[in-house]
Amino acid sequence: MDNLSNMPLLIAVPTNDGKTVFTKMLGMAKYFLIYKTSDGRQFELVEKRFNPYENTMQHLKTFDVYYIIHDCEVIIAAYIGKKGIERLQSKGLKLFFKKGNIQEALISTFSDEFYN
Numbered sequence: 767m768d769n770l771s772n773m774p775l776l777i778a779v780p781t782n783d784g785k786t787v788f789t790k791m792l793g794m795a796k797y798f799l800i801y802k803t804s805d806g807r808q809f810e811l812v813e814k815r816f817n818p819y820e821n822t823m824q825h826l827k828t829f830d831v832y833y834i835i836h837d838c839e840v841i842i843a844a845y846i847g848k849k850g851i852e853r854l855q856s857k858g859l860k861l862f863f864k865k866g867n868i869q870e871a872l873i874s875t876f877s878d879e880f881y882n
Contacts, residue, residue, distance in 0.1 A: 777801045778835040779842045779868050784814070787864055787871050792846045793831045796820055799868065800838060806876035809869070828853040842871050872874070 778874030780788040788795035800813040830851040835841065841854065844865045853862060856863050864871035 774802045775806075775840065776812075776838040777803065777840040777842060777872065778815075778838040779871070780817075780844075781868060785865060785868060785869055787842060787844050788857075789844045789865060792841070792843045792850060793817070793819055794821075798835050801872060802836070803872075803876070807873075809872045821836045826853075832857055840875075842868075842875055844861050 773869055778798045778800055779789065780792050782788055782796045784797070784799065795817055796816045797817060799811060800815060801809045802812045803809050815834055817831065817834060819827055819834075822830075824830065826860070830846075832854060836857075838859070840860045842864050843864045844863065846854065846861060846863075851861060862875045864869075864875060
């Protein structure tokens with residue numbers, strides 16, 4: 767945790783309602799909420815980004831979605847397709863799979879998994 771203490775980390779969370787992690791495929795969410803943390807304990811919502819690809823099914827859609835969240839280091843999502851996982855990881859993103867309340871997903875990701 768100390769290595770991130772002075773470095774803000776950006777986290778993208780797909781959602782349709784602003785409260786829960788979107789339950790379907792990542793690229794089908796209406797929005798991405800972008801959170802910032804420096805310590806993995808406090809999370810600041812910094813931006814809500816619209817996903818113009820919500821209803822599209824183009825080839826290599828993951829790369830289009832990546833463009834929207836390219837400055838984030840972490841994605842917390844309920845579901846990402848197998849090829850999408852590979853594409854996002856090849857871009858250096860850390861992926862975590864959670865469902866339910868966004869705040870609870872943020873807290874559990876950073877307390878249970880991220881630093882282990």
